[in-house]
Amino acid sequence: MRGVTSEGGRLLIDGEPQLVLAGEIHYFRVPREQWADRLDALVEAGCNTVASYIPWLLHELPDGSLDVTGATRPDRDVAAFIDLCAERGLWFFARPGPFVMAELMNEGIPYRIYREHPELVPVGWDGVRTPSRTLDYLNPVFLAEVRRWYATVLPLIASRTVGNGGNVIALQLDNEIGMLAWVTNSPDLTPHLLADFRRWVLFRYAEPSVRYPVALADDAAWAAAVRSPQEAWAGALRVDLALFMRHRFARYVAELRSMAEVFGVRGVPFVINIHGTEAGGGEPFPIGISQLVQTYAGVPGMISGSDHYVGELTLQSTPDLYLMNAFQAAVNDPDQPLTSVEFEAGSGDYGDGMDTLVDPATVDLKTRLFVAQGNRLINWYLFAGGHNRPLDEPVGNGIDRIAFTGERHGFAAPVDPEGRRGQTYAATARAGRVMRTMAPWLAAMRPEPDNLQLGLVLDAYATEYHHPGSAVMTAVVDDLRRHRGAGPRRALTRSALLLGHQFGAVWLEREAPRPDAVLLLSSGQYLDGPVQRRLVDFVTAGGRLLLLGRVPCFDLAGEPCTVLADALGVRGLTFVTGADQYFPTVSAHAWAAPWPQTRVGWLEHIDPGAGTVLLSDQDGRPCGAEVSLGAGRVVLFAAELPSNLELFGRALNRLGATSRLSLHSPVPGVFGLTGADDRGQRLIHLINITGHSPEVRVGWDGSEPRALTLPPRTGVMLPRNLITPLGVIESADAELAEVRADRLSFGPGLAGAASEIRLRGPRPLVTGGELSGDGDTWVIRGRGPVSLQAECSR
Incomplete structure (x- = not known):
């Protein structure tokens, strides 16, 4: 087709x-x-x-x-x-x-559009004209x-x-x-958009005047309420404006698509x-x-x-x-x-x-x-x-x-x-x-994630609009920015990747994590109730959660919400940040130890309830714990931890995270991923972002790791069971450089002085290497680029 x-x-x-x-x-x-x-x-x-x-x-x-x-x-x-x-x-x-x-x-x-249609040019907070050249898309x-x-x-x-x-x-x-x-x-915030927003609010909420106690039918009052919000509804407005704009952008794109289809695309x-x-x-x-x-x-x-x-x-x-x-x-x-x-x-x-x-x-x-x-x-x-x-x-x-x-x-x-x-x-x-x-x-080929998922709380990124004069909006946005995604100092993502884990993400507002997954999540004080409930249900049913950040205690509008904390029996107490001549530090306990006392940018003292203390500050006050909930477990690190392979490796092992790709590098900065297709063909992707040439040990699915030396700032794709015109490349520690109907060429090998290629198929002619084997499986070893050619093309 x-x-x-x-x-x-x-x-x-x-x-x-x-x-x-x-x-x-x-x-x-x-x-x-x-x-x-x-x-x-x-x-x-x-x-x-x-x-x-x-x-x-x-x-x-x-x-x-x-x-x-x-x-x-x-x-x-x-x-x-x-x-x-x-x-x-x-x-x-x-x-x-x-x-x-x-x-x-x-x-x-x-x-011309700006000259002839000034009504399209928006104003923003407090009625100030927007500094960009944006326009009212849906006008x-x-x-x-x-x-x-x-x-x-x-x-x-x-x-x-x-x-x-x-x-x-x-x-x-x-x-x-x-x-x-x-x-x-x-x-x-043009008049046209404000009218559209009001219709959205009236449709969405059964009691909109409770959420926005203003004269909703009065255009001027409504405009003032949105452009210069009072603190009583600022938290709700920040959430609603982001959700409404998602809906409005979708309508705009639908209009453009409809036009494109009308004109034949x-x-x-x-x-x-x-x-x-x-x-x-x-x-x-x-x-x-x-x-x-x-x-x-x-x-x-x-x-x-x-x-x-x-x-x-x-x-x-x-x-x-x-x-x-x-x-x-x-x-x-x-x-x-x-x-x-x-x-x-x-x-x-x-x-x-x-x-x-x-x-x-x-x-x-x-x-x-x-x-x-x-x-x-x-x-x-x-x-x-x-x-x-x-x-x-x-x-x-x-x-x-x-x-x-x-x-x-x-x-x-x-x-x-x-x-x-x-x-x-x-x-x-x-x-x-x-x-x-x-x-x-x-x-x-598709990526092959391990039993690890990174939690996406999409609403934590709805921070594009916040009135600079609103303390409520600012507090929520600052907290979300500090804690979302990969976590403080990118510790979750960086640590997992350097440990050789491959993982995807799960959109927590839409779906629960995989039942067999270890969930990585960074969160601050603000996390909506439905997401907190989904996390509780996930862990109770046997899920495992590594939570980095503060104990959630509010929803995204700033209203109290302690669903997760109540289920875990954990409470956040005081929040401590580094300041002039004060350097907060944490020490590890239980299975998290030994780990040297480490300085952090901030920490939150917690009451761990019945949980096991894993981290504490220099005065022994807890800021990390392991908590059981139903059939599952939660490891909570309430501190701005650095990426540390020892500590995070122990936590992931404790929670049952596994990795099919074995990757060990003496230099941080080597990343490994794999992809496979429906026929079992696979590529192992190795990427060395550093200026070093580390000897890396790489294994797949329990195989004996091979020692490979990666040149600085290079990447390779190593074949596994790759079907080619000359046969099946069972494995190779060199990258394919050329593929023809009668010829395969490989770049330099990575295994010390010699490369090794294992090919299943007819006996090939070899240039740049030595051939051994019999039957239909051949081993080719070479000290530089190697070419294989079909005998019939000689």
């Missing part, structure tokens, strides 16, 4: 699983006569897809007319660019907005303008979808929806781009998931993609990226694949000032991590730079170009604005070629 679908987390094009490796090239920033050169560089780098924004701002002329055919400028011919991609054998991923960001003026919206006036844009651009895309014999495989609806309001903490997935990384960290990424979850989760024909900028892979950013993928997968339905539609590539020097120079190996290491976690589409952003041409009509803003980055754009990209291959191109191309070689297996 022609078209693009998803099934079991795989992306199928014309019915076949595919790994889509794309590069973002902005046709509108590259002269038309140079398009072919940029596409050739992309093909050379191993990519099979081109992605590009299609900016409304660029295609609308000063008189309001639209040109997408190149009638006024050659680089406005969208169809010609898509067709040129097809000529190069490349699929196309279309991103027509209406918002596109990409450092464009107004985020890609024409200036009928804006939707009418979007429909006019879509009516012009989408038919030419629709006629080129895969189902119609073309090369367009996906269409993104808008871009980073809700991001502008989040980063400015300025909700879009069918048979390809609609993509939602999730924003959320900030200042080189991925901790806030799930804010984007929280905002946009209802736009795609469980919605047929919709998929989501991550958008991340964290620089190099480090011991901080690696757990962040892993968590992003795990949480995104937890929200997806079983058929929806993971994708990354803005996957950071290049040198990281976004200011063109030689402020940053990312290790060229970074893009390879990140790509390996993402495909190991099941990503099926990766779009390297930005792959090729270009130039920002002048606006057709100057606006007097000091630059008068289509973007605010100056004349040149994409200085950090592997291909620079002038088309030269930059400092990271060679490394990027090597990564692309490896992925292209392994794509037939990667496209069908």
Whole structure:
């Protein structure tokens, strides 16, 4: 069947699983006569897809007319660019907005919209105009303008979808929806939105006037109550506004999708781009998931993609990226694949000032991590730079170009604005070629999590709006930010990963953890009642919980809620933080000992009830305990602990966590993951993010571990039972470099001076190694790259 679908987390094009490796090239920033050169560089780098924004701002002329055919400028011919991609054998991923960001003026919206429709421009807290260029998405006036844009651009895309014999495989609806309001903490509180919000409140609550004791029917009173909330309802408003905006964003996306389908776009997935990384960290990424979850989760024909900028892979950013993928997968339905539609590539020097120079190996290491976690589409952003041409009509803003980055754009990209291959191109191309070689297996493999799950409390990330003058809102948001996700200092995720565990996540507002799972959860004081009840039921039935953080005692609106504490018989007492000349420390007891007295940033004294004390401060006051509940157990660490493999390893062992992948490295920074398909083919992914060359011991499912030496800043995919044209690779401690119908080539081995490859099949011809064995199982050992060739092709 022609078209693009998803099934079991795989992306199928014309019915076949595919790994889509794309590069973002902005046709509108590259002269038309140079398009072919940029596409050739992309093909050379191993990519099979081109992605590009299609900016409304660029295609609308000063008189309001639209040109997408190149009638006024050659680089406005969208169809010609898509067709040129097809000529190069490349699929196309279309991103027509209406918002596109990409450092464009107004985020890609024409200036005319703001001039002619000032009612679309929101105000936020206290009626102050929003500092960003966001608009009221669902205002009928804006939707009418979007429909006019879509009516012009989408038919030419629709006629080129895969189902119609073309090369367009996906269409993104808008871009980073809700991001502008989040980063400015300025909700879009237009009169139109406030009226919509009031209808939502009246429908949701049986007694809305109790929740909001104001004259709800009075527009002015209602506007004041939301824009400048009193403390009596501030906690409730923070929760309601986030939930309402989820619902509103879903309605907005449904409107865009309906328009796209009316204009002929069918048979390809609609993509939602999730924003959320900030200042080189991925901790806030799930804010984007929280905002946009209802736009795609469980919605047929919709998929989501991550958008991340964290620089190099480090011991901080690696757990962040892993968590992003795990949480995104937890929200997806079983058929929806993971994708990354803005996957950071290049040198990281976004200011063109030689402020940053990312290790060229970074893009390879990140790509390996993402495909190991099941990503099926990766779009390297930005792959090729270009130039920002002048606006057709100057606006007097000091630059008068289509973007605010100056004349040149994409200085950090592997291909620079002038088309030269930059400092990271060679490394990027090597990564692309490896992925292209392994794509037939990667496209069908799924991650293999252990009996470990990370708890996602999505509402803990609904922190995008809080009035800066509200003590209630601020207290809740500060607590959630400190404790959610991977936990303080990323201790949960980092420790589990470095111990060799593979794990997914479970969305606790929607479902309970697996009965056999050990649940990792970080929580502060604020945790909603239904989630607390779900945790109690899980543990009572035999579940095991490692809880890092404070004892929950409030719901997310700030109301008392002690369901979990009551069940455990544990109480939080005093909260202690480090201060000038005061250094809180903890010591371990019972099975958690021995562990040296360790300084922490904060701790909470607890009354452990009938539990066993595991941690205490220097005065012997408990701040950690093990508690039995029904058939299950809870280990509570109420302190800001560092990632420590000894302490967290004991806790996980105590709770019964197991790992099929045995991974031991003397240097922290080696990560291992596995993926397998329905036929038992498997890849062991090893990623060394450090500058060291540690000897790592790696074993699988009880096998005798092998000692492998990983070069600095490298990754490998080691085959297990991989079906190839020459036979089944039972195991190899070297990565496949080339696969042909009559030939297999391997890179250098990792097992000391010699590599070992075990092949089941006809006797091969060997170059670069020695062959032994008989029957149909062969062992090949070599000291460098090894090639195997079918005898019949000699």
